[in-house]
Amino acid sequence: MNVVLGSQPAEPAGENEDFAAVAPGVAVLLDGAGVAGAETGCTHGIAWFSSTLGGLLLSTATAQPARSLAECLADSIRAVRSLHEGSCDLTYRASPTSTVVAVRAGAEALEYLVLGDSSLLLADRGMGPTAVTDRRLDDVGKRLRGPVDALPTGSPEHAAALAEYRDALTGLRNKPGGFWIAGPEADAAEHALTGTVPLEALSSVTLLSDGATRLVDRFGLATWPETLAVLGSGGPVELIRRVREAEAGDPDGRRWPRGKAHDDATALHWLLLP
Template sequence: MRTTDVRLSLATQSARPDRPNEDFIGAASDVVVLLDGAGTPAGLKTGCSHGVAWYARTLGSTLLSAVTQSAGTLTEILAESIKNVASLHDFTCDLVHAGSPSATVTMLRRTDDVLEWLVLADSAVVLDTGTAEPTVICDDRVSRIGARYRALMDGLPGGSPEHAKAFRGYVETLRDHRNRDGGFWVASVDPLAAEQALTGTVPVDQVRAAALLSDGASRLVDRFALASWRQLLDLLGQDGPDELIRRVREAEYSDPDGSRWPRGKVHDDATAALWKFL
């Protein structure tokens, strides 16, 4: 087994200081876990008294504990963790409600000389394998489904009452496609969602670094087009995750009404981690 030194840097920031951060980032020896809770617009019910931030933190910490203690596959660990978290509030909350709290999941685990990855929904894992273009793993089913319904929302000024109403309608419509065939899959109350995650492995000696990104951090590339994936990795490596988030915020503040970059949320929770293999 090749001995590999690693260095991990991470940062997370809520979209607004008056709202809880609905992302989760955690790490242990040879494991990194990132979740992005699916925020619920004001006025929409979820059937849950705990909220999205609670769900992301609880599932994230459950996953982190489980993945450090189990030799099972990442898919198996995710399924069992979803089941366990559901059991924590199935007697107090309406888990069949279409708006039950949910989250994207990304995980990395190093086992011997292999790096394993799992991606469920639209957070991203980016692998720097030394080639000109990094390997980007992101489940794009959410964005492909969403593209059918976002025209009205995108045509309205961000931050306006009309945009907020259209955003609520957009989220309600997406709920009808969540965790069902032909739609998209996220972690919520159904353990079977774990089987829909993208998974794979790569030899550790082929990886220089690996990044995990919530979509609030990756929007510098995939929504704003202000950097390539290679440039994002270089930025993380040279200046760290805090600088990535700072540049995302700078772009957001430069376009407060979404006229340049139409989006559901003017600001989003942003989380990034970089795992360097030295």
């Protein structure tokens, strides 16, 4: 496998709640989430949840190729639950959750799974890149985040509005009409976006947390083909540098309203050789 991986926390001294890893023929990326400023009910924390779930998913998807990625994710969610349900309150509204992107190469096809607002970028050898993103969280968020976007990022008023928004969002988590994300319940895996693509049609596969896709879907400073070109020339490090440069130019979110001035950013770029 020819894989380049880059990841950076939102703040230099902060904990990175993203997780990405590879095994032969398999790659996963998770973006851990909680409710801003709230207790999680979990003694381990969000980074523990995303890394533990990601590691188990990678292992399960590698060791059990006959099971679908959705089945592997459900198995992994159950396994994580068993690790801490005796010590943590998994019924708590702010219990840790995570987006999931996973891909697995078979003999002729690439199987993929996307759950939550992280993205998968599939580069077709003849047609250019196609992004697979679960937009259900974005669709719900647009209905709720008006008061947040009207305030300067980082201000006390913005923090209060963001906390209310995140709390309302949590009430719609893993419910019909809301959005789906990996948390304590394995049923969420059934609602992931899944599919297969012929391997011979692909030149590369890229897994991206939403902190790394901001140039495209938040700032509008790049297209997916331009993002792919950056990854091909400078790799994930250059992509994340450009995201940080844009964030630094709009620290209070006036040009680009957003919940956090900076976010954990991770990109895993897998080049598929002919």
